């Protein structure tokens with residue numbers, strides 16, 4: 263993805279969050295110049311990959327296959343119980359934009375429709391070989407009510423509704439009838455090692471530097487300034 267595109271997607275996201283009356287912490291707005299002055303007191307933001315995360319899953323079609331995320335809090339994947347055993351993200355899905363089919367080996371997550379259009383989630387259990395299990399329905403907790411969905415079937419969440427996605431449960435989701443502000447509350451998140459895409463694809467985009475970054479992505483912070 264071009265840096266100019268990433269800058270614009272984040273700025274459009276900030277506008278959408280403001281329209282939804284969802285407020286971000288101060289580090290969401292720190293410029294690269296400000297980051298250059300930040301010392302080791304900010305290391306939690308660096309090491310736990312908090313902040314902005316934009317991806318097109320390497321396919322170059324962000325409007326169709328992509329996601330804008332902001333990680334608000336997270337523990338250290340290597341030591342969740344000494345740090346914090348939970349994570350929270352906010353995500354923006356544009357209308358018609360899809361997050362591709364994947365599951366997590368470690369993370370258990372609730373996905374919440376916080377505002378906007380419908381959030382539609384397609385579900386598939388996996389077998390021991392990590393392949394989709396087409397023979398049995400999926401049992402899933404939707405707003406704390408056990409719900410049965412045919413293999414490959416969908417659950418449609420209105421604003422306020424949520425679903426709990428267990429380990430090994432394939433999920434793909436998209437927005438219908440308008441952009442969606444989606445929350446994620448989960449166990450500790452490790453995007454470098456805990457995403458199993460059904461169709462292999464990169465989690466993070468390649469970046470073409472066609473203009474200066476106005477917002478760092480969560481893997482781009484410079485090391486802490488000494489002193």
Ligand SMILES: [Fe+2]
Pocket residue numbers: 364365366371433
């Ligand atoms: Fe997921």
